[in-house]
Amino acid sequence: MEKRKLLFVFLLLHVSFPLIISCKKAQDRPRQDTEQAMLQIAAAANLSYVIPKLVDAFRAKYEKYENADIRITKASSGSLVAQIRNGAPFGLFLSANTAYPQALYSDSLTVAPPEIYAEGIPVMVFRRRIEGERGVGSLTDDSVEKVAVARPELAPYGEAALQILRRAGVLEQVQDKFVYGVSVTQTFQHATAAADAGFIAASLLHGEAGIELEKADMQWIGFPESSYDAAVLQQAMVLLDSSNTAAADFYTFMRGEEAAEIMEKNGYRVR
Amino acid sequence: MSEGFDIEPFLLSFRLAAITTVILFAVSLPLAWKLSQTRSVFKPFVEACISMPIVLPPTVLGFYLLVLLSGRSPLGMFFGERLHIDLVFTFEGILIASCIYSFPFMLQPLQAGMEQVPVKLLEASYTLGKSKLQTLLHVILPNIKPSMLTGLIITFAHTVGEFGVVLMVGGSIQGETRVASIAIYELVERMEYGTAHIYAAILIAFSFAVLMTVYLLNHRYKIPG
Numbered sequence: 228m229e230k231r232k233l234l235f236v237f238l239l240l241h242v243s244f245p246l247i248i249s250c251k252k253a254q255d256r257p258r259q260d261t262e263q264a265m266l267q268i269a270a271a272a273n274l275s276y277v278i279p280k281l282v283d284a285f286r287a288k289y290e291k292y293e294n295a296d297i298r299i300t301k302a303s304s305g306s307l308v309a310q311i312r313n314g315a316p317f318g319l320f321l322s323a324n325t326a327y328p329q330a331l332y333s334d335s336l337t338v339a340p341p342e343i344y345a346e347g348i349p350v351m352v353f354r355r356r357i358e359g360e361r362g363v364g365s366l367t368d369d370s371v372e373k374v375a376v377a378r379p380e381l382a383p384y385g386e387a388a389l390q391i392l393r394r395a396g397v398l399e400q401v402q403d404k405f406v407y408g409v410s411v412t413q414t415f416q417h418a419t420a421a422a423d424a425g426f427i428a429a430s431l432l433h434g435e436a437g438i439e440l441e442k443a444d445m446q447w448i449g450f451p452e453s454s455y456d457a458a459v460l461q462q463a464m465v466l467l468d469s470s471n472t473a474a475a476d477f478y479t480f481m482r483g484e485e486a487a488e489i490m491e492k493n494g495y496r497v498r
Numbered sequence: 499m500s501e502g503f504d505i506e507p508f509l510l511s512f513r514l515a516a517i518t519t520v521i522l523f524a525v526s527l528p529l530a531w532k533l534s535q536t537r538s539v540f541k542p543f544v545e546a547c548i549s550m551p552i553v554l555p556p557t558v559l560g561f562y563l564l565v566l567l568s569g570r571s572p573l574g575m576f577f578g579e580r581l582h583i584d585l586v587f588t589f590e591g592i593l594i595a596s597c598i599y600s601f602p603f604m605l606q607p608l609q610a611g612m613e614q615v616p617v618k619l620l621e622a623s624y625t626l627g628k629s630k631l632q633t634l635l636h637v638i639l640p641n642i643k644p645s646m647l648t649g650l651i652i653t654f655a656h657t658v659g660e661f662g663v664v665l666m667v668g669g670s671i672q673g674e675t676r677v678a679s680i681a682i683y684e685l686v687e688r689m690e691y692g693t694a695h696i697y698a699a700i701l702i703a704f705s706f707a708v709l710m711t712v713y714l715l716n717h718r719y720k721i722p723g
Contacts (some may be wrong), residue, residue: 309689373586378670378684381687405669406668406671407669407670407671408669409684413666420564421567
């Protein structure tokens with residue numbers, strides 16, 4: 228019977244550990260009724276590097292939010308949508324595309340229609356030994372074995388990459404070399420760690436990600452706007468909680484010039 | 499990807515899980531035996547090392563494995579140039595990654611089971627002139643059947659459900675590394691909940707059937723007493 232007990236304990240540990248963790252999370256969850264201003268923002272993973280800068284500028288602009296409790300949840304837009312649909316307490320959702328916010332709006336889960344706050348810029352990174360500066364045509368070379376792209380159905384940068392390759396007439400030759408990430412950040416990791424080239428966001432050329440690219444000794448090229456459909460890289464936001472003034476203020480801030488300037492400095496386009 | 503139902507991810511998942519389980523059983527059996535019998539000062543060190551994969555978040559472990567196995571690392575280079583096997587973004591790659599990730603799930607139950615076998619039994623076997631191998635096969639294994647079963651089942655189930663490591667090392671390539679768990683994840687991300695439910699239901703039903711069969715067989719063949 229000892230062995231049975233052992234098996235039981237083993238299984239119990241396996242099952243209970245995530246439970247314990249999730250209980251803890253539930254306790255940590257901030258209550259809406261606290262006196263201090265409280266804002267939870269759901270931000271698409273591609274904003275990871277720029278969002279702290281936006282929050283800093285927001286605090287600097289509005290004195291009342293200087294010490295406010297502002298929390299950012301960074302995840303793939305798809306996961307964030309699932310969380311929002313199931314009652315996650317976010318005041319504002321900054322998506323990596325326009326479709327997800329539109330879907331939430333259609334289901335009456337938002338305060339207002341989606342608004343575009345930025346547009347992503349695709350770039351191709353590549354190892355020094357391949358002639359990437361020649362453009363995407365270089366990817367057809369035999370020396371290029373693996374090309375990292377984000378799954379086009381999941382991540383707009385993946386869709387943009389397909390368009391760039393299709394318009395250059397090399398998609399058919401290159402697509403057998405694809406390795407897929409579920410997000411542009413994972414594609415970045417695939418590209419820097421193991422692939423020969425990859426299609427990522429210009430925002431990942433900055434900050435910590437930029438340092439990683441340098442360490443991996445990778446170069447990059449950009450593309451003219453005519454080589455892809457810029458609309459797929461538009462990023463929209465939606466206000467989710469009408470009673471939260473901090474959320475409304477951040478929403479307004481995102482439409483202003485300071486935010487636009489920060490976005491443009493960090494690899495996004497604002498029209 | 500938006501075409502209808504596709505059986506391929508399931509076949510890949512179960513192939514991956516089955517091969518991982520067989521490899522890990524073969525590797526773990528002698529190691530668990532050694533660990534259960536040794537009093538070496540290195541034992542806790544080895545045990546701790548083998549448990550490490552559970553501590554790291556799967557995608558992070560996957561990232562390190564990707565770096566370790568890629569063609570740019572010495573190990574990846576050796577496999578690529580000498581053996582012509584690519585260890586990243588291939589089935590072989592996710593197989594190695596799964597073996598590392600699921601190792602403790604096979605080893606720990608086996609070792610725990612072996613440590614429970616009374617020393618008297620082993621001594622009796624040795625006294626009767628049986629070799630260590632004979633003792634292992636005819637005395638130990640029949641005595642640790644429940645632990646063995648636990649190891650096999652948890653390793654199999656764990657590999658089927660694995661996702662983070664496989665996605666990072668495998669790159670979600672259709673017919674090669676896009677296993678069922680990844681296919682389901684991608685469907686959920688795309689908000690195709692309907693199809694995701696079907697995939698998830700099939701995965702659960704099939705896994706349940708496999709595990710149930712194993713438990714039933716175990717029950718039927720259990721040696722009384």
